[in-house]
Amino acid sequence: MIVGVPKEIKSDEYRVAMVPAGVEELTRAGHRVLIQTGAGSGSGISDEMYSANGAEIVAAEADVWSRAEMVVKVKEPLPVEWPLMRAGQAVFTYFHFAADEKLTRAVMKSGITAIAYETIKDTRGTLPLLTPMSEVAGRMSIQEGAKYLERPFDGRGILLAGVPGVAPATVVVLGGGIVGANAARVAAGLGANVFLLDVNLDRLRYLDDVMPKNVTTLFSNRHNILDTIQWADLVIGAVLIPGAKAPHLVRREDLKRMQPRAVVIDVAIDQGGCLETSRPTTHAKPTYIVDDIVHYCVTNMPGAVGRTSTYALTNVTLPYAMQLANKGIDRAAKENPALAAGVNIRGGQVTNKAVADTFGMDCVPV
Secondary structure: OEEEEOOOOOOOOOOOOOOHHHHHHHHHOOOEEEEEOOOOHHHOOOHHHHHOOOOEEEOOHHHHHHHOOEEEOOOOOOHHHHHHOOOOOEEEEOOOHHHOHHHHHHHHHHOOEEEEHHHOOOOOOOOOOOHHHHHHHHHHHHHHHHHHOOHHHOOOOOOOOOEOOEOOOEEEEEOOOHHHHHHHHHHHHOOOEEEEEEOOHHHHHHHHHHOOOOEEEEEOOHHHHHHHHOOOOEEEEOOOOOOOOOOOOEOHHHHHHOOOOOEEEEHHHHHOOOEOOOOOEOOOOOEEEEOOEEEEOEOOHHHHHHHHHHHHHHHHHHHHHHHHHHHOHHHHHHHOHHHHHHEEEEOOEEOOHHHHHHHOOOOOOO
């Protein structure tokens, strides 16, 4: 199989979908790997490192797309890339279709097979290709939140840890999954008072056992959300419904209850965001203010730490890419239910129920 890796073009996206070790594994198995010039530069990987491991360096993005039978990316294809997709081709990347109907329809029209990292589910019911980026985003959310709480960044002028004689910040984390657990742990480590909310009581029992004493777990309902955000200096949106649009847990009118210039980091923005007032932002312009609340809604947070994120991501994506290349899409999906769960669109038809339900489309199981 010919596998293509184009350079990511999303704003301030420094990750790349394959490292030299992945190129070596694929070429050793008899596949050809095309790497676009400069694809790894944001992660500290040179073209020479790729070519030394068997890759063919290709100058133009269009050449990668036109020659590759499977394109491996990090982020969803942007509008300028849509015309490059072709029927019969497989694209393996994060898609987050439920947050973008235009992308969904463009992929359907193209005829590609869209295999989404974020919906691949293993036998334990976990999302192995989402986990490492969720770990990065969860930890980054506190790092970014601490920065934007500073007054020069329009925040409240609050130090998360506080100092002797001055109370630490209050952090509210909505969602106790991978993102939320990592966010809560880092915030607690800095000394903040943390409230961690989730709807899964078994998960809350586990988190209550393993979290530091300055983390309070609460069942996530409307009453508890409103009760905690009114005292919050920092709110982390960490809700995930695999493949589906995130629910709006905080409404526009709820912002009036919050402290002036409190900060919201909506990590759920890739799936539409869990605040009614959330809208996608970029690393170049990460924040905006609504009703005196600072919103940070960057859709590719891990892209800012490209070197760490690239290696964390490719550690988990390569085994699946190898299966797809060795067996072909049909056989790989038939033999591995995890990969079958990753197929969201195939031959112009939606094969993921959550995506189909979001847009009122028919679902044709893969």
